[in-house]
Amino acid sequence: MSLSAEREATTSEAAAEISGRWSSLAKELLATRRVVIGLAIILGLIAMAWIGPMLSPWGFDERDFTAFRSPPTADHWFGTGNTGRDVFHMTMVGLQKSILIGLCAALFTTVIAALVGAFAGYYLGFTDRALMWVTDLFLVLPQFLILAILYPVLRDQGWLVFVLLLACLMWMVTAKMVRGMTISLKEREYVLAARYMGVSHGRIILRHILPNMSSLLIVDATINVSSAIILETALSYFGFGIQPPDVTLGSLIAEGSRQALAFPWTFWFCTGLLIVLVLAVNLVGDGLRDALDPHSKSRT
Amino acid sequence: MSATSGTAAAEQEQTGAARGPDGVEPPVLEVRDLEVSFPGGRGNAGVTAVRGVSYEVRRGEILGIVGESGSGKSVSSLAAIGLLPDYAQVKGSIRLHGEELLGLDDRTMARKRGHAISMVFQDPLSGLTPVYTVGDQVAEAVRVHNPQISRAAAHKRAVELLTLVGIPDAERRQRSFPHEFSGGMRQRVMIAIAIANDPDVIICDEPTTALDVTIQAQILEVLKAAQRETGAAIVMITHDLGVVAGLVDRVQVMYAGRLVETGTVDDVYYRTRMPYTMGLLGSVPRLDQDEKSPLIPIKGNPPSLTDMPPGCPFAPRCPIAVEACDAGEPPLEQVGGEGHRAACIRAGEIESNSWTAHDVYPVSEIAHDPVSQVPREDRGTVLRVEGLAKHHPLMRGALFKRRVGTVYAVDGLSFDIREGETLGLVGESGCGKSSTLMEILSLDKPQQGTVEVLGKESGRLSNRERFDVRRDVQVVFQDPMSSLDPRMRVFEIIAEPLRTHGYAKDRIRSRVLELMELVGLDGSAVTRSPAEFSGGQRQRIGIARALALEPKLLVLDEPVSALDVSIQAGVINLLEELKARLGLSYLFVAHDLSVVRHIADRVAVMYLGKIVEIGDVQSIYRRPTHPYTKALLSAIPLPDPEKERRREHIVLQGDLPNPADPPSGCRFRTRCQKFAVLSEDDRSACREREPELRHRVEGAADQAAACHYADTEGSR
Numbered sequence A: 001m002s003l004s005a006e007r008e009a010t011t012s013e014a015a016a017e018i019s020g021r022w023s024s025l026a027k028e029l030l031a032t033r034r035v036v037i038g039l040a041i042i043l044g045l046i047a048m049a050w051i052g053p054m055l056s057p058w059g060f061d062e063r064d065f066t067a068f069r070s071p072p073t074a075d076h077w078f079g080t081g082n083t084g085r086d087v088f089h090m091t092m093v094g095l096q097k098s099i100l101i102g103l104c105a106a107l108f109t110t111v112i113a114a115l116v117g118a119f120a121g122y123y124l125g126f127t128d129r130a131l132m133w134v135t136d137l138f139l140v141l142p143q144f145l146i147l148a149i150l151y152p153v154l155r156d157q158g159w160l161v162f163v164l165l166l167a168c169l170m171w172m173v174t175a176k177m178v179r180g181m182t183i184s185l186k187e188r189e190y191v192l193a194a195r196y197m198g199v200s201h202g203r204i205i206l207r208h209i210l211p212n213m214s215s216l217l218i219v220d221a222t223i224n225v226s227s228a229i230i231l232e233t234a235l236s237y238f239g240f241g242i243q244p245p246d247v248t249l250g251s252l253i254a255e256g257s258r259q260a261l262a263f264p265w266t267f268w269f270c271t272g273l274l275i276v277l278v279l280a281v282n283l284v285g286d287g288l289r290d291a292l293d294p295h296s297k298s299r300t
Numbered sequence B: 001m002s003a004t005s006g007t008a009a010a011e012q013e014q015t016g017a018a019r020g021p022d023g024v025e026p027p028v029l030e031v032r033d034l035e036v037s038f039p040g041g042r043g044n045a046g047v048t049a050v051r052g053v054s055y056e057v058r059r060g061e062i063l064g065i066v067g068e069s070g071s072g073k074s075v076s077s078l079a080a081i082g083l084l085p086d087y088a089q090v091k092g093s094i095r096l097h098g099e100e101l102l103g104l105d106d107r108t109m110a111r112k113r114g115h116a117i118s119m120v121f122q123d124p125l126s127g128l129t130p131v132y133t134v135g136d137q138v139a140e141a142v143r144v145h146n147p148q149i150s151r152a153a154a155h156k157r158a159v160e161l162l163t164l165v166g167i168p169d170a171e172r173r174q175r176s177f178p179h180e181f182s183g184g185m186r187q188r189v190m191i192a193i194a195i196a197n198d199p200d201v202i203i204c205d206e207p208t209t210a211l212d213v214t215i216q217a218q219i220l221e222v223l224k225a226a227q228r229e230t231g232a233a234i235v236m237i238t239h240d241l242g243v244v245a246g247l248v249d250r251v252q253v254m255y256a257g258r259l260v261e262t263g264t265v266d267d268v269y270y271r272t273r274m275p276y277t278m279g280l281l282g283s284v285p286r287l288d289q290d291e292k293s294p295l296i297p298i299k300g301n302p303p304s305l306t307d308m309p310p311g312c313p314f315a316p317r318c319p320i321a322v323e324a325c326d327a328g329e330p331p332l333e334q335v336g337g338e339g340h341r342a343a344c345i346r347a348g349e350i351e352s353n354s355w356t357a358h359d360v361y362p363v364s365e366i367a368h369d370p371v372s373q374v375p376r377e378d379r380g381t382v383l384r385v386e387g388l389a390k391h392h393p394l395m396r397g398a399l400f401k402r403r404v405g406t407v408y409a410v411d412g413l414s415f416d417i418r419e420g421e422t423l424g425l426v427g428e429s430g431c432g433k434s435s436t437l438m439e440i441l442s443l444d445k446p447q448q449g450t451v452e453v454l455g456k457e458s459g460r461l462s463n464r465e466r467f468d469v470r471r472d473v474q475v476v477f478q479d480p481m482s483s484l485d486p487r488m489r490v491f492e493i494i495a496e497p498l499r500t501h502g503y504a505k506d507r508i509r510s511r512v513l514e515l516m517e518l519v520g521l522d523g524s525a526v527t528r529s530p531a532e533f534s535g536g537q538r539q540r541i542g543i544a545r546a547l548a549l550e551p552k553l554l555v556l557d558e559p560v561s562a563l564d565v566s567i568q569a570g571v572i573n574l575l576e577e578l579k580a581r582l583g584l585s586y587l588f589v590a591h592d593l594s595v596v597r598h599i600a601d602r603v604a605v606m607y608l609g610k611i612v613e614i615g616d617v618q619s620i621y622r623r624p625t626h627p628y629t630k631a632l633l634s635a636i637p638l639p640d641p642e643k644e645r646r647r648e649h650i651v652l653q654g655d656l657p658n659p660a661d662p663p664s665g666c667r668f669r670t671r672c673q674k675f676a677v678l679s680e681d682d683r684s685a686c687r688e689r690e691p692e693l694r695h696r697v698e699g700a701a702d703q704a705a706a707c708h709y710a711d712t713e714g715s716r
Helices: A003-008 A011-016 A021-031 A033-055 A087-123 A125-140 A143-154 A159-170 A172-185 A189-196 A201-209 A211-237 A249-257 A265-292 A294-299 B002-022 B073-081 B106-112 B134-145 B151-164 B183-194 B213-230 B241-247 B265-270 B275-283 B347-353 B433-442 B463-472 B490-500 B505-518 B523-527 B535-547 B565-582 B593-599 B617-622 B627-635 B641-646 B680-688
Strands: B029-038 B047-057 B062-066 B089-096 B117-120 B201-205 B233-238 B250-255 B258-264 B381-396 B402-418 B422-426 B448-453 B473-476 B553-557 B585-590 B602-607 B610-616 B703-705
Touching (some): A021 A033, A021 A265, A033 A087, A033 A265, A087 A125, A087 A159, A087 A172, A087 A201, A087 A211, A087 A249, A125 A172, A159 A211, A189 A201, A189 B473, A201 A211, B029 B073, B047 B089, B047 B258, B062 B073, B062 B241, B073 B117, B073 B201, B117 B183, B134 B151, B134 B183, B151 B183, B183 B213, B201 B213, B213 B233, B213 B241, B233 B241, B241 B641, B250 B275, B258 B275, B265 B641, B275 B565, B381 B433, B402 B433, B402 B610, B422 B593, B433 B448, B433 B473, B433 B553, B433 B585, B473 B535, B490 B523, B505 B535, B565 B585, B565 B593, B585 B593, B593 B617, B602 B617, B602 B627, B610 B617, B610 B627
Parallel strands (some): B062 B233, B062 B250, B117 B201, B201 B233, B422 B585, B422 B602
Antiparallel strands (some): B029 B089, B250 B258, B381 B402, B381 B448, B610 B703
């Protein structure tokens, strides 16, 4: 790129629009095919999860005593389960829960990790010691012990509390990574420049430090979507979290995997939807990372 | 490529001419029509980094290859030693003792590398393996090519080599690991490895760029010694026209992957025929020029190698380009003296009119600063620093930290800056320049001493006052890559200080565009991200950001040291112009004394956290009184071969002492050239008493040095 090329660009155009950071980011995102596909799939899944049960002729608790473990038919689109419940309806309800839990838990996890790590790494000293002490505590305490103690209290608080609980179990390692990156980023000259022009510490963290590790955070968040869904299954298995007869994709997979070979429809539909969900999140994450990365632009 | 045939023809002509007089000896290394291209992929265009370069070196000869970054100088030498990645496409011919090297497989090449042809790289930090001792690494270089040599003999040879390159107490030091060596020492080890097997050709790729001037002088001496010892031919690649002037026999100037001027040093420096070379020479600030004349910047940037203009690649930036320049690339043709060739269609014209850089390049007058007419005493003080100290404790232990020592980063610094004045703070790396800046900019209470910015004392301010003072003190950093947040657009970068200080939204927009204009950038570029700009442009953005709040004092931390000379000149001119237009004061930190001479009104020379000499530019540069100032000035190579050959360099011994354990008395005495010749009685003063900064010379009111035996008369 040369100076002369710059001069050629008309000045009037520049005066007309100096678009903000977010609007131009959104524009760029929507121009990327991967992101559009990913978003379309996620929206499609959401629509499917909430509209699907309404379309299904069967109710959630309804049992079809004429068809136990029936393969997919015109009547039961995804077949039926061990007790004659409609797999399609169950999968859709499970998908609802899993989308909520997966996306929210991943978001919360990454936000907690980013904030704790960045504040600890930026301020160092006492803040760092206190925050890292808490982080280490969460790492070493047996999670199931905490859950067992907390569960009676949290039992009836609804899914949001459960999501927060999930997030609390997953943020520690990322927080440590973020702290390390913050320590190196805070020595960068642009951070110093911001400090010397009087920008407050909190703003520096939010505007300079966190955006500059967005690749890490986005990758972390996309991975967390699937691990949150899996972790939720594990917790449910031990009796915490979502309990039968309520279902999630995780509990459906856990149940279906035992008979995946004999009655594949009880396993493959829910697993397939989980894969599609995670893939779609990954596509969006990928595109977001590229859109935020200043170096990838010059390449295209 | 249209140019290749022309180059080839000219090449034969030169070979004939050069072999004529001393005909007998064939060149050791001969490069013909070298062309290196990197194929593109994944949507990237392919890059032709070197386009028809030819050169040759004979035994004992030193050839300089000069060019800015991206001109292909490193790639051409990497091709010669066979270290280019596999996907690079290399065409042409490279002959070592008449044997073709191109096309040899890696195994055969490996036998030649380090044996017949060796290389010294730029970065001494990454050149050595951290997990082996330096002795082992030198011995390894010996044994690789002579497997029959015993381990003990190789180590003996390693010690010899280390002694040769000037490592004191080599017997003991060879057992050290690379991290225990300073940058200069590591570069010496690299040279020892390069000469371990008596190579015929040594290629030095910017061997001194990463080093301080005093260390650079040492390394250049070592290189000369190494050459005397081995009789090898040296190819010296550099961007520094000063380094080349005193060292080499012939120079080749590269631009956009081609040679644009070649010849003997004197021809190229004194009878320049190519406008690019003229620009390069004119854009270097000179240590040996008294009066301030604006530097000659070459406008624009080097062309992108993926998208070359059809004609002369320099034509878009050339002030005397005519239409014919765009017709085709000019071949390298004989001009004037023997072996002096230039690739410019107007070379003949330049010769017959004997144009110099000042005739060719339009010179802008620098507006005179009205403030500078007012005597210094009558101007207000912008910054006053008194007795400033910054000590870092050295801690040991994991659980119970105990203090095992103190690093005296800054130790009792006093100076002041008046309105409209530029103070240059110079010194080698590690002398505490940057610590001083950070201490001033933090506006916190210093550990010792006081910092007063515009009459307000740091550490005694309320948060609100401190925030207001920040408006008046802004900073420009050294590295234009890391000083701008890569995730932000230029608009946001420049708007950030404005937003922070609560400007209205529409006011911000007009101010940002105004600032872009002020630093010579186009307003339409504000929506781009910094990665899309070149180094010089980025530095301009950094300056625009610093100027956004209309500060009174601008702190410049080595603002031009990361830029190419031709770009550097533009930024320096911009800084001078801004200073005159906006009435700024600068605190200019630099290690490059010629830049400081050009821009500063007063200079403070730092050594190990203390100022050893301070005064106005004229006095300090004309008549330095402190031995360290003298050595620093002497170590800087001049881009003037004649003067450079006549000059006698003071080469300081050793490295900067450990700042945690500074020498008693005068801190400079361990390296002082004066201390070395003092009598034992006189020396005791240096050892026991710390010299204070005071006026040493009659008549020079504004010059003070901290030396018991400062030179009070005589010039350098």
